[in-house]
Amino acid sequence: MFRLSRGAEYAVRGILYLSITYSEEKVSVIEEISKAQDVPLPYMAKLFQSLARKGFVKSFKGQKGGFVLSKHPKDISLLDVIEAMEGPIFLNVCLIHDGYCPRDKVCPVHDVWGEAQRVFVDYLRKYNFERLAVSAEKKVRVSTGKAKRRS
């Protein structure tokens, strides 16, 4: 089943939220993030623990605590976040590592998967969160009918 897990999807949303508010230099608490991105709060809390351990966000305890990105949004790719949550991407078990599959020498599909994976992974790597945050703001402007003021 070629499907993004909920966990990874939620993590992407969380990082996206922090990317959009990044320039404001504020810390965001989990409740705020989970409400804004429509993710169950306790689940989001768990996800952010994991994102903190993996170095995507910095956490602060206590009053005035919360989360901030620990890198610039432009230095975080979609691939980074997805692989952080799901582990490395392998479209087929036969690609887990070179030589893993005893049939790869005679299997014509092996190469097909290899190439598909390369294309897919490269594609996800192309998107960083600065870029996504900009698109998000554009989309919101369009969908709420707020045109950009003409200069």
Place this chain on the structure above:
Amino acid sequence: MFRLSRGAEYAVRGILYLSITYSEEKVSVIEEISKAQDVPLPYMAKLFQSLARKGFVKSFKGQKGGFVLSKHPKDISLLDVIEAMEGPIFLNVCLIHDGYCPRDKVCPVHDVWGEAQRVFVDYLRKYNFERLAVSAEKKVRVSTGKAKRRS
């Protein structure tokens, strides 16, 4: 988890086997197919029941029974077989159908997934089993050191 299921992988192998022997106009029994492709026999048997119901293979009962492809290998794509076993490919739940995701109007990642899926699916559709069977034969020749006789 972006991973091909075992079931789909085995189905691909099964169809591949029948594609390679297609021109010989023989029926193959499940035991032969499962041994050749190194798949647990009872599992392969189940898979072929399903492949038969879905029109990929014709089955014959009784002595001299077995399976044959019901279409020419060139008319079966990798995508066909995979979707038959796993259902339609959606890289993200948000793509299940237009309007399914309430956030797609403001979510910048939605379009990224849409495009990635289009590329991926088109890629799998490009490969038909005639092509794969030919590659397989080439690979076997190379790996067994049997060079093609020079004309």
Place this chain on the structure above:
DNA sequence: ACAAACAAGACCATTTCTATCCTGATTTAA
């Protein structure tokens, strides 16, 4: 000292995946 936050781990229900097994129906050949 208290309240607001995150940290960590246990826990749990559901679904999916992988696979097996048993019984039955059909066909061919002896």
Place this chain on the structure above:
DNA sequence: TTAAATCAGGATAGAAATGGTCTTGTTTGT
């Protein structure tokens, strides 16, 4: 007509992944 070969269909089952909750602790600012 009987036996053997072969597929059909359904039930079952264990393991893993998924998605999510809860409880208990720790840290920090006021």
